Amino acid sequence: MMATTHALWGMMLALPVLAVAPEFAPIAFVAGLVGGATPDLDLYTGHRKTLHFPVYATVATIPALAAALVEPSPVTVALAVGLAGAALHAVADVFGGGLELRPWEGRSDRAVYSHYHGRWIRPRRLVRYDGAPEDLLLAVSAGIPVIVIADGFVGAVALSLVVVSGGYAVVRKPLAGVAERLVRLLPTALLPYVPTRYRGT
Template sequence: MMLPTHALVGMALSLPVAVAVPELAPAAILGGFAGGVLPDLDLYAGHRRTLHFPTLYPLAAVPVSLLALVRPEPATVAAAFVVIGAAAHCLMDIYGGGLELRPWEGTSERAVYDHVSRKWRRPRRVVRYDGSKGDLAISAGVAVPLLAFVEWPLLALIVIALAVGTVYALLRRRLASLAPIVFGAVPEPLEQYVPERYSEE
């Protein structure tokens, strides 16, 4: 799924804490946002493998969340939602399309690499691909309660994420056609950082 969806879901997961304990709302919401974004920082370095841990993040979420319950402080709550958001991100990617330039074609059987089993989890394609109508619907669906409960300036994060997601969804298929052209013009010393799927014809 697209990055804005992951960011919004991470933030939405923090809403119960944010509403119940308003003084911890900024830490919880920002933690969820950071966790939702974190795994995709590997986009140009082994995407869906380097920072994606579909088994380890959920396991790590248990002790970190317990610590936040025992010591509910901004740092512990933020840390808990970073891990929870990252766990949700990796699990969501399994239910999306494969790791390929045009995931709507369904040619890849790689969704997320599982470091515990040392193999790729296959894509379930419940949401056909990142930027699909279904993906955008999830973004919009989780944005609604966030827009109702979150205050400025954190509200700006939600509006920006939803706007970026909408534009991306509208342009997604065109971007797949442009990627080989754009990344084909990358200078030779930087070619090693271009994911293989971006040079697909």
Template structure:
């Protein structure tokens, strides 16, 4: 999935928080954006391995969410939403194509590394690949709650990310071809 799709998943959680407790809307929105993007910062290292923790983010998100519900405050809510978004990102990478430059070819058996299991999880290919038409459709649907609930900074980021998503989806296969030429 595109990084933007991962952010929009986190923003669904944040939109729920914002509806239930509007005082924490901005913290939840920012935490969802950062948490949704955070695992992909490993693109400069061992991508989908270094900062992707499908099990550990999930394990940490449970007590963090319980704490945020028991003691709602900006920091507790932000930490819970960040961890939920990072967990969803790491888990959902297994739903898409493999970890490869041309995932639509379906050659790689590696989707995301599970440190807990000590192995790579296989791609399910429910979303063909990052930037596929299905990924763009999913991203667009997931962005709707954030567009309806948030205003200001968060809404501006969502609109910008939708524009980036459309551009990336339109150019995805060209990006792979250009990267191959650059590497050669």
């Protein structure tokens, strides 16, 4: 799924905070966005393995949520929403396409690495690839409630993410070929630092 989809769903997790403890809503929205997007920082270093923790992040979210409910504070609320966003990201990627440049071809059997199980979880492909129409639908479905309910700045951020999502969805498939062509222009010395999927292998 798109990083923007994950960020928007992370932000949507902050909506209950806005409803019950609005004083913590700003930090909750930031934490949701950051938590939802952060796992994809491993894009060039073991993507969907280095920072994706479908089991551990989910388990860690439970005591974090409990702490936020028992002793709400900016720190506990941010930790709970941020971890929930990161966990949702890792689990949601299981339902996407495989770890390949063209996931719509369905050749990869790797969706997300489970450190708990010590193996890759296979892709379920309910969302066929990042930027697919169904991925865009998920981004919009998370973005609309945030845009409508949250205040001006948070709503504007969510709207920006939805717009970026739409643009990416339009160009996603052609980008695969562009990436391969750009990689072929790189000096040979840099190729070991480029993920295999971008090298067309």
